[in-house]
Amino acid sequence: MSIKGKAYVMGAFEHPTREAPDKSVPQLHAECMRGVLADAGLSKDDIDGYFCAGDAPGFGAMSMADYLGLRKLRHMDSTETGGSSYILHVGHAAEAIAAGKCSVALVTLAGKPRTSGPGGGPRGGGGFAAAPEAAFEQPYGGTTHNQYAMCATRHMHEFGTTSEQLAWIKVAASHHAQYNEHAFLKEVVTVEDVLASPMIATPLRRLDCCVITDGGGALIVTSPDVAKKLNRPKVKIIGSGEAPKGTYGGKVDLTYSGAAWSGPKAFAEAGVKPSDIKYASIYDSFTITVLMQIEDLGFCAKGQGGKFVSDGNLISGVGKLPFNTDGGGLCNNHPSNRGGITKVIEAVRQLRGEAHPKVQVGNCDLAIAHGTGGSLGTRHGSATLIMERE
């Protein structure tokens, strides 16, 4: 069974806050739900499917559904793949809708790592101590920074990628963020600015890293019947793919991501190819994340990502593959240290023609949202979603 054309993204909401010391995390989830219902033109009791991930406090969907007052649920899913969870949830929601398990699915994300510190992230602290790999990895001081950085080191070694090329990704994101009134960083930066920023974990510098922000977002995915009744542009889901990638018993290869599997699945289901895509939301926890994913998704050949991005190809109105026109995680927002939901939200804005006029892609009828959650350098979950304007 394919999900192609079986479900629509009819609601998309990004919380405007980037710093929320006076709100609880569940409260932010609730505000995102309120925002997305208003966007879609639906009410609470229309929701019969609910999706959340590790940022949701308590027992996942069970606690949150009770807190949010969702009384009509007949489908729940708390699949956790880190920051890519919410892209994957849209695919799962489409599957559930296609199977008749629900007709209006809500996806929420929220968190406040900016005001609560590193321990304020999803299931922070010692929650991973019992993971089978824990004893063999935790003693080594692995962080997202240095694990992703090892991928960059290897990419540079194998393909000749340079820090200047990586910097172009941040430059492109900053060109877009200047038009987003809510962006955490609105200043346009240059390659030189990125290279002059402090070293964090070689070869990644501060401006190679995404922002840390409080906030959240929500999505509504509906059946075709519900979508017809709503007074919003229809964003049809036409393909999805997901894949985990790990360290495989020591057969570690840092040169590619799970996008190499989730991407082709999504493109095949959608019946389109990378060159057809008008707009791309590409997870940008770090510049290297973008580089590897655009190669793995087939927007350029493996190893050619550096050249592709340094030609300005990611800048809207300039290049072949306008990306993250909200400023992305690198400049706009990375709520709960998870960028998946904002990737879908900006893709929906583009397909609706509701992105900022300065970055809106002309006749944007086909878009991709792709995410990597977890660690690019150890194990992660990749999720790809292809959507079309109807």
Add this chain to the structure above:
Amino acid sequence: MSDKAPGRSGSMRKIHAPAVNVETERFWKAAEAGKLLYGFCLACSEPHYYPRSFCPFCFSERVEWREASGNANVYSYSIMYRTPTDPYTIAYVTLAEGPRLLTNLVDCDLKKIAIDAPAKLVWKPSEGGAPVPFFTLV
């Protein structure tokens, strides 16, 4: 650009005690004796790391845990400067026996670290637990 560590110089990162369970306690007992074990499958002849009670490739339980030579080469690395301690180097090394494992490169000149550089096993004490396998440049 600043390559200086933001934190105190001369302060070493603490090595947390590895969380041992009944499946892996054999590995950490060997560590106490200075032996690094990896898994080897008698059914498909593939080595693996970290060692486990079955082969992650063919799922056979005919697995032996063998002692590694301790010789390796650097596969990739990153020197961490955003730390309140001295900078430290996370790395993957490829064991002479085949598997790649996550580790730190220690007791070496940071400027000499490079992909493919030969490295060898050294042990470091953890905070109240078994010693942990690290590597240094040779």
